[in-house]
Amino acid sequence: MSSRTRAAGRLTDTAASLPAESLSGGFPAIRMRRNRKTPWSRRLVAEHRLSPSDLIWPMFVVDGEGQRVPVASMPDVERLSVDLIVEAAKEAVDLGIPAVALFPFTDPKKRSEDAQEAFNGDNLVCRATRAIKKAKLDIGVILDVALDPYTSHGHDGLLIGDEIANDETNAALVKQALVQAEAGADVLAPSDMMDGRIGIIRAALESADFKNTQIMSYAAKYASAFYGPFRDAVGSTGLLKGDKRTYQMDPANTEEALREVAIDLDEGADMVMVKPGMPYLDIVQRVSSEFGVPTFAYQVSGEYAMLAGAFERGWLDRDKTMLESLLAFKRAGASGVLTYFAPRAAKLLAD
Numbered sequence: 616m617s618s619r620t621r622a623a624g625r626l627t628d629t630a631a632s633l634p635a636e637s638l639s640g641g642f643p644a645i646r647m648r649r650n651r652k653t654p655w656s657r658r659l660v661a662e663h664r665l666s667p668s669d670l671i672w673p674m675f676v677v678d679g680e681g682q683r684v685p686v687a688s689m690p691d692v693e694r695l696s697v698d699l700i701v702e703a704a705k706e707a708v709d710l711g712i713p714a715v716a717l718f719p720f721t722d723p724k725k726r727s728e729d730a731q732e733a734f735n736g737d738n739l740v741c742r743a744t745r746a747i748k749k750a751k752l753d754i755g756v757i758l759d760v761a762l763d764p765y766t767s768h769g770h771d772g773l774l775i776g777d778e779i780a781n782d783e784t785n786a787a788l789v790k791q792a793l794v795q796a797e798a799g800a801d802v803l804a805p806s807d808m809m810d811g812r813i814g815i816i817r818a819a820l821e822s823a824d825f826k827n828t829q830i831m832s833y834a835a836k837y838a839s840a841f842y843g844p845f846r847d848a849v850g851s852t853g854l855l856k857g858d859k860r861t862y863q864m865d866p867a868n869t870e871e872a873l874r875e876v877a878i879d880l881d882e883g884a885d886m887v888m889v890k891p892g893m894p895y896l897d898i899v900q901r902v903s904s905e906f907g908v909p910t911f912a913y914q915v916s917g918e919y920a921m922l923a924g925a926f927e928r929g930w931l932d933r934d935k936t937m938l939e940s941l942l943a944f945k946r947a948g949a950s951g952v953l954t955y956f957a958p959r960a961a962k963l964l965a966d
């Protein structure tokens with residue numbers, strides 16, 4: 616037998632040991648579970664990953680020193696005085712969290728129809744921002760631009776008669792934005808949903824020589840019942856007259872969210888946000904895929920309360936559920952998430 620024939624014989628033998636038909640077109644050629652079999656393989660094929668760099672930690676600032684005031688509807692969340700905000704910001708740096716977002720609990724005596732305290736360069740968020748900047752921490756400070764923590768009626772804008780007056784509010788927001796930029800805020804986050812505010816704030820920042828102050832626009836912000844615990848945290852719950860449906864978006868709408876985002880980008884927003892988060896993942900996904908700009912999601916107070924409440928009762932596994940809820944935002948295309956779970960999640964991710 617020539618070597619050629621022998622080789623051919625071996626080939627034939629091999630072929631004979633294969634199933635009669637080649638495997639294609641589905642099971643069992645395709646077994647999706649092969650890649651899931653081992654931890655290393657699951658890690659290797661993971662499409663999305665959550666890291667501390669994806670997290671923004673929202674914090675509530677309160678008057679005084681050494682103050683930690685629990686928020687009843689947000690287990691484990693405390694309002695902190697400025698000195699402790701600086702400590703928390705240091706913790707954030709150590710955990711690899713890139714930015715914090717500060718919200719004030721304004722003394723009711725300082726709230727007014729015209730929101731004067733918002734323009735006070737020594738108000739709580741401005742003082743906290745200065746203190747963080749003075750500590751020379753490598754961390755971004757994000758401040759909300761909206762009047763609700765300062766108005767006696769709890770609205771984000773100025774009330775004239777029964778109406779939230781758009782253009783008058785914009786003028787007020789500009790004053791607030793400039794005071795905050797002056798205090799050293801790195802990112803201004805207009806959360807008020809007035810029309811035209813991004814452009815007007817951007818123009819004011821340019822002419823006041825704050826051209827590098829970033830704007831993260833709450834571009835698609837819905838009139839949501841999920842903000843309830845936040846309003847407790849900033850003390851505006853009992854104050855709010857009516858609701859915010861004349862300026863925040865109708866939860867029924869998607870296309871409108873895309874228009875809002877397009878407009879804010881056009882007016883000079885550097886980053887956009889969708890809010891709330893988990894009930895609006897479809898919006899996060901569409902915004903991130905259609906615009907390809909830094910897109911953030913806010914896992915708001917009500918989402919936090921929902922999960923934290925279930926954790927307390929032992930109904931859901933705290934750490935696993937928390938990380939799964941955050942990873943969902945990455946899968947939807949978010950660049951990052953504002954979440955009250957930020958410190959705990961960052962700790963877990965570091966381990």
Ligand code: PBG
Nearest residue numbers: 761763771806841842845915916
């Ligand atoms: C204020 C503001 C709100 C939130 C962030 N900025 C509340 C609201 O619009 O009523 C909500 C955040 C949260 O619920 O965690 N404009």
